[in-house]
Amino acid sequence: xxxxxxxxxxxxxxxxxxxxxxxxxxxxxxxxxxxxxxxxxxxxxxxxxxxxxxxxxxxxxxxxxxxxxxxxxxxxxxxxxxxxxxxxxxxxxxxxxxxxxxxxxxxxxxxxxxxxxxxxxxxxxxxxxxxxxxxxxxxxxxxxxxxxxxxxxxxxxxxxxxxxxxxxxxxxxxxxxxxxxxxxxxxxxxxxxxxxxxxxxxxxxxxxxxxxxxxxxxxxxxxxxxxxxxxxxxxxxxxxxxxxxxxxxxxxxxxxxxxxxxxxxxxxxxxxx
Amino acid sequence: xxxxxxxxxxxxxxxxxxxxxxxxxxxxxxxxxxxxxxxxxxxxxxxxxxxxxxxxxxxxxxxxxxxxxxxxxxxxxxxxxxxxxxxxxxxxxxxxxxxxxxxxxxxxxxxxxxxxxxxxxxxxxxxxxxxxxxxxxxxxxxxxxxxxxxxxxxxxxxxxxxxxxxxxxxxxxxxxxxxxxxxxxxxxxxxxxxxxxxxxxxxxxxxxxxxxxxxxxxxxxxxxxxxxxxxxxxxxxxxxxxxxxxxxxx
Numbered sequence: 001x002x003x004x005x006x007x008x009x010x011x012x013x014x015x016x017x018x019x020x021x022x023x024x025x026x027x028x029x030x031x032x033x034x035x036x037x038x039x040x041x042x043x044x045x046x047x048x049x050x051x052x053x054x055x056x057x058x059x060x061x062x063x064x065x066x067x068x069x070x071x072x073x074x075x076x077x078x079x080x081x082x083x084x085x086x087x088x089x090x091x092x093x094x095x096x097x098x099x100x101x102x103x104x105x106x107x108x109x110x111x112x113x114x115x116x117x118x119x120x121x122x123x124x125x126x127x128x129x130x131x132x133x134x135x136x137x138x139x140x141x142x143x144x145x146x147x148x149x150x151x152x153x154x155x156x157x158x159x160x161x162x163x164x165x166x167x168x169x170x171x172x173x174x175x176x177x178x179x180x181x182x183x184x185x186x187x188x189x190x191x192x193x194x195x196x197x198x199x200x201x202x203x204x205x206x207x208x209x210x211x212x213x214x215x216x217x218x219x220x221x222x223x224x225x226x227x228x229x230x231x232x233x234x235x236x237x238x239x240x241x242x243x244x245x246x247x248x249x250x251x252x253x254x255x256x257x258x259x260x261x262x263x264x265x266x267x268x269x270x271x272x273x
Numbered sequence: 274x275x276x277x278x279x280x281x282x283x284x285x286x287x288x289x290x291x292x293x294x295x296x297x298x299x300x301x302x303x304x305x306x307x308x309x310x311x312x313x314x315x316x317x318x319x320x321x322x323x324x325x326x327x328x329x330x331x332x333x334x335x336x337x338x339x340x341x342x343x344x345x346x347x348x349x350x351x352x353x354x355x356x357x358x359x360x361x362x363x364x365x366x367x368x369x370x371x372x373x374x375x376x377x378x379x380x381x382x383x384x385x386x387x388x389x390x391x392x393x394x395x396x397x398x399x400x401x402x403x404x405x406x407x408x409x410x411x412x413x414x415x416x417x418x419x420x421x422x423x424x425x426x427x428x429x430x431x432x433x434x435x436x437x438x439x440x441x442x443x444x445x446x447x448x449x450x451x452x453x454x455x456x457x458x459x460x461x462x463x464x465x466x467x468x469x470x471x472x473x474x475x476x477x478x479x480x481x482x483x484x485x486x487x488x489x490x491x492x493x494x495x496x497x498x499x500x501x502x503x504x505x506x507x508x509x510x511x512x513x514x515x516x517x518x519x520x521x522x523x
Contacts, residue, residue: 050342051342051390052386071387072387072388073389074386074387075386078302085384089381090380090382090384092379098379098387098388100389100390100392100421101346101389101390102390102393105342105346109343121396121397121431122392122393122431123392124426125429126422127373127378127419128392130378131379147429148429177338178341179341179344180341180342181341182341235333
């Protein structure tokens with residue numbers, strides 16, 4: 001529970017074929033750990049993006065490790081579209097489960113609560129329903145009027161991974177206002193976290209510090225990775241490295257350019273730290 | 274020269290379209306809607322009218338949510354978000370929007386990022402403004418290749434749809450009964466025929482199409498002063514571009 005390990009040991013938790021939960025760029029993406037995961041080459045991952053992804057998802061796709069992609073969007077933000085994602089979609093290289101953001105949140109909240117599904121408004125009439133046959137339309141059981149509503153099944157990732165500023169030596173992790181990380185972790189069978197630093201003092205010590213904490217109960221393993229979200233931002237700590245993301249976006253347009261980028265990625269992560 | 278740029282006209286038009294709202298959410302990469310919302314907030318403050326709250330998604334400073342990414346959607350479902358902006362790689366004459374791609378799904382030839390929250394927000398926000406600066410037949414198509422969110426939904430509790438469609442050339446209203454757009458006005462520098470030629474779907478239009486209301490001197494002054502300053506915090510590149518346009522015009 002909240003065991004502090006090496007980055008390699010942490011990355012080994014991501015096994016071939018597992019359902020992997022990853023957060024959006026604004027929540028802290030574990031990029032150092034992503035390089036370590038890629039080194040292990042776990043194939044056929046089912047990546048659940050909470051609720052969208054960017055460079056991390058694009059890299060896993062480019063490396064041929066994604067069997068299923070469940071997401072509301074893939075984008076490199078200001079750097080534009082995600083090139084490996086776009087190319088793989090054209091080729092039909094993986095199973096695509098397009099979603100809409102609140103439906104991903106609802107699925108995880110159902111997972112968090114241990115209930116089989118959650119109802120959600122909207123969606124009816126969208127083409128999402130043509131391929132998301134796992135989403136059902138039911139009659140609101142509490143209404144006498146006709147009131148169709150969508151229900152989405154619980155999402156339970158095998159393992160979720162994110163990067164945060166700080167954990168304490170007891171395995172508690174500071175998540176601040178990024179409450180979707182709490183939902184994601186509680187819905188998941190296992191959660192692995194990289195952090196900028198480990199504090200000696202318990203994050204649960206005061207009411208103020210405890211408010212934005214994911215308790216160790218939900219944390220499987222923690223590894224220290226300074227600047228571990230680079231080149232993506234980490235809330236309250238550092239901004240996005242715009243030039244580096246743009247460099248990725250340009251190089252990843254071709255498989256060869258992508259391979260060349262990835263060739264030095266792990267080394268540049270170490271340098272950036 | 275009309276004394277204002279096309280962008281300034283669009284921003285002032287957005288402020289007018291938002292008039293009366295109390296809470297608007299805008300995307301982190303949507304500087305024009307944010308500028309329109311900030312203009313409304315500033316001029317309401319000056320006129321001592323209702324306070325306007327702006328949530329800039331993804332911003333750490335201009336966002337009061339404390340429950341993570343889900344709070345926008347919960348807040349919307351509770352009826353606490355009055356206005357929102359959506360666009361689309363394609364928009365058709367029934368106001369269906371496509372944020373997914375062109376060609377046959379799933380192996381679309383051109384793939385865009387994805388639906389994001391559109392398949393929820395389009396239904397649940399009372400005043401959704403469709404905004405797309407590029408006004409061309411490749412955007413405004415007869416029928417979208419993929420419906421991320423429909424313009425009209427019959428038989429459901431919160432059917433949604435657009436309040437208006439604003440482009441770089443024109444402003445349209447949408448009739449939810451007829452499922453059709455109608456041209457309200459054309460921006461300075463364009464004609465009704467230009468709009469017809471650049472629009473791939475059919476729509477209604479009055480015999481004489483008025484020009485989009487020019488921004489007042491007061492609005493321009495607030496926009497060029499306070500709003501440009503406020504924009505610099507979240508959209509520095511866009512604020513610099515507005516300043517640059519003004520220098521060129523001067």
